[in-house]
Amino acid sequence: MxxxxxxxxxxxxxxxxxxxxxxxxxxxxxxxxxxxxxxxxxxxxxxxxxxxxxxxxxxxxxxxxxxxxxxxxxxxxxxxxxxxxxxxxxxxxxxxxxxxxxxxxxxxxxxxxxxxxxxxxxxxxxxxxxxxxxxxxxxxxxxxxxxxxxxxxxxxxxxxxxxxxxxxxxxxxxxxxxxxxxxxxxxxxxxxxxxxxxxxxxxxxxxxxxxxxxxxxxxxxxxAHLAGRVLLEGTLAGELDADAGGEVHRGDAVVIATALGPVAGLWQDDTAAGPGATALALVDPAAVSLHREAPHGSPRNCWPVEVAGMEPLGGQLRVIAHGVGSYGAVAQGPAGGVAPTVTAVRDGVSRGEAYVPEGGRSVRLAADITPAAAADLAVAPGRRLWFVVKAQQVRVYAGH
Ligand SMILES: Nc1ncnc2c1ncn2[C@@H]1O[C@H](COP(=O)(O)OP(=O)(O)OP(=O)(O)O)[C@@H](O)[C@H]1O
Incomplete structure (x- = not known):
């Protein structure tokens, strides 16, 4: 032995x-x-x-x-x-x-x-x-x-x-x-x-x-970085479609408060947790799409970002970007608190509530897109775009 x-x-x-x-x-x-x-x-x-x-x-x-x-x-x-x-x-x-x-x-x-x-x-x-x-x-x-x-x-x-x-x-x-x-x-x-x-x-x-x-x-x-994923650390706010307060279980759609603002995802942990618990949201850059404007529709995370750079990745491009404070027509969102941030995600950015708190500027995000999409969107360092990922595709776990 x-x-x-x-x-x-x-x-x-x-x-x-x-x-x-x-x-x-x-x-x-x-x-x-x-x-x-x-x-x-x-x-x-x-x-x-x-x-x-x-x-x-x-x-x-x-x-x-x-x-x-x-x-x-x-x-x-x-x-x-x-x-x-x-x-x-x-x-x-x-x-x-x-x-x-x-x-x-x-x-x-x-x-x-x-x-x-x-x-x-x-x-x-x-x-x-x-x-x-x-x-x-x-x-x-x-x-x-x-x-x-x-x-x-x-x-x-x-x-x-x-x-x-x-x-x-x-x-x-x-x-x-x-x-x-x-x-x-x-x-x-x-x-x-x-x-x-x-x-x-x-x-x-x-x-x-x-x-x-x-x-x-x-x-x-x-x-997360090693595995090519983005990890967002935050605090569990509660279930996406319920008033904050109850415990969440595996498979529930949840919202966590992060430096990027509210992030919606699926609770993938076997342990149940209540509001205030430390949580980690894992985002696969392959699931992130880029848009000039925030789209409407099913629960999505829409993050206003500024492009920092691009890296070739197989036949695709990995776009690296940082969260930025609200811009364009988007109004400044609430400064904190659980319920308003849940609403911001549930109702989508179409109501002008998407925002990134000050700390979000240092959050590094990544999206993998085709070179054709990059050309269409004129992706370049400094350009401001929206990173969009469905709540269904963000996995959330209990933190330590
Ligand atoms: N010879 C040394 N004398 C004193 N402190 C040291 C010495 N070598 C490393 N350290 C300190 O011990 C800590 C751990 O260093 P270590 O080299 O084991 O890290 P590491 O994970 O192997 O880093 P790397 O990936 O850079 O090799 C660091 O704070 C480092 O500054």
Whole structure:
């Protein structure tokens, strides 16, 4: 068994993490810069000691053990091979250091080099390898040490985008059945390599869920951005078609008060909640349409926005925009309060009640549209348009 149990604090870096990884599971570790991802790996590998708590691997308490006695291999974005040793000697280094006889350790090193399709580089020096080749060798070296746990810190970050897919396929093979933690900023790594995803923010775990759930219904801003969604944080006002006050249940059309103003969506959480509860609305940019004027009709969210920029996305364009205060003929809406904001959404903007409070100016929204639609609407930075999404297509969850 090579399960990992980590329950540590590192006071100077404000990190406090509890995490159990069962034997054979690959966990993606995600989070913004400075969240503590690398620090967590360092606490596991033994290059940093916690100020409190413990680390156990395969049921052994390794908290007091030095890095080389933990049976943990760390692979970082730079291959960090010994420049003065041949590739073969680099890979044979760990078994040699563990007391395996030269002939045997070289044999093992050759096997691992073959396994990562790098057998032909055995006699080269690291300086004669490309970045992708060096990273293959680094993987072989890590595996030759026969680790119980593999830690990968942005393993493709320093590589050409052209080589990353091959290496990813290799890592997928290598990671099958192993206990591993992979720090990454790349959604492709998350979905292709990991079973489960943990999101760190400011040294704390804010999400810990199966990868599929995380990409389908992210609950943290970081995961939403990674999954290409927009996450709006707010407070539950109540049901869309009822007077505010009662509890809402899964499938109910609800309204939440956000920095963008009232947002209507479907409550998708299994837990019931009442007005005032923290709520998260998830918007898929593919469900957002752009209009010159706010349309009428069924319950829709209509947000006046100013276009910030555009990015190509497959055959489409992703339009990035920010909420703006009311403009044109739209009157300023109420400054707050539950009931008026519900009315604003239910009755639509045709009555001139759509508005974005001051804070909405910093809310980043995205809409995926065709290049033809972009041309028709003359989408360009600075242009003011309406982002429109049906309430049915906004999923709302309980926040933390
Ligand atoms: N060597 C160090 N000495 C002191 N503090 C550090 C050191 N390295 C990181 N920190 C601090 O610890 C916190 C966590 O940093 P860490 O590098 O673990 O984050 P990260 O999530 O890996 O970020 P990134 O994605 O930028 O690599 C940050 O506040 C950072 O400033």
């Amino acid at each position: 090579a399960d990992v149990r980590i329950d540590v604090a590192l006071a100077p870096r404000h990190l406090q993490v509890t995490l159990d990884v069962p034997d054979g599971q690959v966990v993606a570790v995600l989070g913004p810069n400075g969240a503590g991802k690398s620090t967590l790996l360092a606490l596991l590998s033994g290059t940093l000691a916690p100020t409190a708590g413990s680390v156990a691997i395969g049921g052994r308490d390794v908290t007091g053990l030095p890095a080389h006695r933990r049976r943990v291999a760390l692979l970082s974005q730079d291959a960090l091979l010994f420049p003065h040793l041949s590739v073969l000697d680099n890979v044979a280094f760990a078994p040699r250091a563990a007391g395996v006889r030269r002939a045997h350790s070289e044999e093992r090193a050759r096997e691992w080099l073959e396994a990562v399709d790098a057998g032909q580089f055995a006699d080269r020096r690291p300086g004669q390898l490309s970045g992708g080749q060096a990273q293959r060798v680094a993987i072989a070296r890590a595996l030759a040490a026969d680790p119980e746990v593999l830690l990968l810190d942005e393993p493709f970050a320093a590589l050409d985008v052209a080589v990353a897919p091959q290496l990813r396929a290799l890592l997928r093979r290598v990671l099958a059945g192993r206990t591993a933690l992979v720090v990454t900023h790349d959604l492709v790594d998350v979905v292709t390599l990991a079973d489960r995803a943990v999101v760190l923010e400011a040294g704390r775990v804010v999400e810990d869920r199966p990868v599929r759930e995380l990409v389908e219904s992210p609950r943290s801003r970081f995961a």
